[in-house]
Amino acid sequence: MPKDFDHIVIGAGISGLGAAHFSTRRGLKTLILEASERIGGCINSQRFEALGGYWTEGGGHTCFNSYGNMLSILDDLGLTAQVQPKVKVGYSLWKDGKRRKVTSQLHFFEAARSIPRIFKAPKVGRSVRDYYGEVLGQRNYQDLLQHAFQAVICQPADDYPAEALFRRKPRRKDVIKAFTFAEGISTIPAAIAAQEGLEVRTGQQVAEIQRQDAAFSVRLQDGSALTAGALTLAVPPDVATQLMPAGFEAARDAISGIGMAEIETLVLAFDKSALTLPPMAGLIAVEDAFYSAVSRDFLPDARYRGFAFHFKPNALAPEAQVERACAILGTSPDRVAAQAHVANRLPALRSGHGERVAKLDTALAGTRLGVTGNWFFGVSMEDALTRSRSESDRVFGQ
Ligand SMILES: Cc1cc2nc3c(=O)[nH]c(=O)nc-3n(C[C@H](O)[C@H](O)[C@H](O)COP(=O)(O)OP(=O)(O)OC[C@H]3O[C@@H](n4cnc5c(N)ncnc54)[C@H](O)[C@@H]3O)c2cc1C
Structure with missing residues (x-):
């Protein structure tokens, strides 16, 4: 039976985009299916068109010269020369209603x-x-x-x-230590998705996967189906558990029950005149309704400043989040120039995770099903790409 694609990847976060990049570079006909209308997942340089395209990171904000797999992709796409250094600004603590060193x-x-x-x-x-x-x-x-x-x-x-939490990786001396792009980290997902030979379909929530002889059949929520010789799950662990096809029960058992942390991110942009706060990288909260706030001051703009506040789930209603963030920044909600609420999710790993991954890998050995994500080595973009690379090598050969 002819198949629609050589390789279907489910999820267009950096893990799935990396998996698709590697197979596209092998000359394989590759499709990514993404549930949301936007690619990038936790990478989300939130653009405000009403502010002339000013953006602030709503998720991942920094790449490092120790991100070897990321840099190899940037090399492939001709992007390495475009990296932008981040201005050195420091983090402060937010404790008992005050900024502290x-x-x-x-x-x-x-x-x-x-x-x-x-x-x-x-x-x-x-x-x-x-x-x-x-x-x-x-x-x-x-x-x-x-x-x-x-x-x-x-x-x-x-x-x-x-x-x-942190893993030591070799640094590439020819690249700036900590970097972003003029249009933010979303430049990377956009460039991977735009390359020739790789197709991305957004708004396509995968409902079920079946293994049929030497192929996988993917059923979408609208009832349509697509087939491929190889398939990679690049979704959070709870979704991967749910989508694991029949015949992969040992793989499903290995990963079922991995927790997820829900994060309610509030992205705010202000005209510079609305704030007296000195430039800063962000705030580390001590016992508050938010975990941290990350500013856009690392890449200053002539007119605006932006902040992403990462709130604990269900701690404050959306309007109360805006009030709280403005109070912390020493301004008021009527000075907000633009705002966005973003739902982020990160894996909540626990001890014994390595054994789960070992069981999963045993169950996947010899099959054409890849499983990748930010829940293998760690949560960074590079950790995700390290797994995507090794799964690509396992499924398609070194
Ligand atoms: C606030 C924040 C700040 C961070 N800062 C940094 C940083 O500075 N540096 C760094 O290296 N890392 C950072 N990280 C971590 C890093 O950004 C993420 O771990 C990484 O981007 C996750 O990529 P992923 O592809 O594994 O998962 P995701 O980005 O979660 O992508 C999974 C994708 O799968 C899709 N999906 C889910 N279900 C389905 C389905 N049924 N069908 C189809 N598609 C589906 C989702 O819509 C999503 O797009 C940060 C993360 C957060 C949240």
């Missing part, structure tokens, strides 16, 4: 006493609280690190696996 919550003596343990403290299999409490001290963990880490992963950090 990050170091105000650091206990120097405790840190100095604990840090030598970093050389022998085991990281694998331990929670963030256990590991960082040991290597930087319990008080440092309680007063500073737990808030900084939850600001990064936008969820409580205590029980998150320590090895999934």
Whole structure:
């Protein structure tokens, strides 16, 4: 039976776009199906057309020169020369209704006493609280690190696996350490999707997948179906569990029950005259309704400033979020030039995650079903692409 495509990828976040990029470069006829009307998933440079296209990141905001797989894609697409350096501005803490220096919550003596343990403290299999409490001290963990880490992963950090938080990767010396693009990180998804030989269909929610002999059949919510010789799931773990086709029960069992953190992101843009706040990278919240706020001050604009506040789920109603964010920024809701509410989701990994992934990989071995996402090595864009690359090599050969 002729198939519609060589490879169908489900999900057009960076994991799925990476998976599709790698197979397109192998000369395979590749299709991405994306449920929402927008590609990029957690990468979302929120553009405000009414403000002349001014944008602020509603999700992922920084790439680093240690992102080797990302940089290889940028090289393929001729984008590496277009990266923009980020202006160095610092994060502050937001504690008890005031902006404070990050170091105000650091206990120097405790840190100095604990840090030598970093050389022998085991990281694998331990929670963030256990590991960082040991290597930087319990008080440092309680007063500073737990808030900084939850600001990064936008969820409580205590029980998150320590090895999934930061991973050392080699740096590429010919590229700026931390970078973005003139139009934001969404430049990357847009360029991957626009390349020749790769088709992307948005507004296509996949409802079911079946394995039929040597092919996969994908049924969409409108009832139509498409076939491919290979298929990659690049969706969050709860969706991957639900879409896992019959015949892959061991794979489904391995990943069922992986939690997801819901994040209510509020993106605000202001005319510069509305704010007196000095330029800053963002805020790390200590016991508040939001985890963190990230500003656009790393790439200053002549007229506007922008901020994304990442709120805890169900903590505040949308209007109350705007009021709270404005109060923190020292301004009022009537000075907001443009706003957007964005739903972000990130995996809530727990200890034992490595064993789940090992079971999944055993169940997938020898099949033409790939599973990728930001829930394998860690949550960064590069972690996601590392998995997409290794799944591409497994399914299609090195
Ligand atoms: C606020 C925030 C800030 C971050 N900052 C950084 C940063 O600075 N640097 C960094 O490296 N990383 C950062 N990250 C992490 C990184 O952006 C994400 O982990 C990564 O982009 C996730 O990509 P993904 O493709 O795995 O998942 P997603 O982006 O979640 O993509 C999954 C896609 O699947 C689609 N989908 C779901 N169900 C279906 C279905 N049934 N059918 C079809 N499609 C479906 C979804 O609509 C979505 O587009 C940040 C994340 C957040 C939320």
